Amino acid sequence: MTDEVAPEPELGLRERKKRATRRRISDIATGLFTMRGFDNVTIADVARAADVSVNTVFNYFGTKEDLFFDRQDELVEGVAGELRRRRPGESVVALFRRRFIESLDENAYPTGFHEGSEIWAKTVMDSAALMAKQEEFGRSSRRRLAEALAEETGADPDDITPRVVAAMVHAAQWELVGDIVGRKMAGQTLHEMRDTVYANAHRVFDLLERGIGDYAVKPPDTGARDAASGK
Structure with a gap:
């Protein structure tokens, strides 16, 4: 099934x-x-x-901050959905590598790899209230991913592993986005930074893969396998 x-x-x-x-x-x-x-x-x-x-x-x-971060709750909750929908045999690191690269291809706004990301970032950095709200969303995102990983793997409540993995994945993506936005703020165009951005993404996820690459691998799709074998 x-x-x-x-x-x-x-x-x-x-x-x-x-x-x-x-x-x-x-x-x-x-x-x-x-x-x-x-x-x-x-x-x-x-x-x-x-x-x-x-x-x-x-x-x-x-709140006023919610007007600016109007899609953050959706993104936080979407993390659990992404994990549930990962492909058979796909680990959590492979999932987020794939989704990050796809988002770069789409110039999706959560990556910062789009026109105007430097304006958005400056608006946040110029406001203590927005900086605090952004940190709050970051904590929520890490916590929700850890909860989803614990649910998917059946981890015990006192198992620190889901929290550590969630923190590592979140930190990797946070640093990648920060680097992209920093390049935009320094005046680089999307075209100028493109090769470096993709290379950095693969390098960062390679590092994660070597450390936690076999964690939370989804079991094979036995239903499809049985159907193929005629069982």
Whole structure:
């Protein structure tokens, strides 16, 4: 029997409208934050620019920082989903290597390998509140990955291994992204840094592979194997 991930239910019109409103408010807020600086923009400024009430903004976002990091909760929770959906025979290191390289190919924003990442990074670094929030999300991401690894491997509650592996994987990706953003802030173009960025990613994951490469390998897909053999 194979592990199957149930497709997400299709969203109704009301939910789609709510998500669109949330994204629009966040996009407008992010534009204001990057232009003026996070600490120089109020919730009232965001509400006025988005043509909604202050209460409406708070209906969608608990804090001002959440307006800027509007997809972080989704990314944190997505870590567990990525692990569950890894390919048969794929270790946790192989999974995150593959996903990081794919994200570079797509110029996905979590990697920093996209136009404007230096503007985003400067906005964060110029605000103590955003720096603190970013650190909080980092801790949440490590903790969620450790929990998912413990669930996948059946680790005992006092087993430190899932926490160590999660910390190593998170640290590797954090340093890779930091290097990319640092290069952007120094004036390099995506084209100029491309070869180095990919080489660094493979080098870092090679290091992880040699240390924890056989940890959390998903069992073979016995259902597919039995079907192929006619059992």
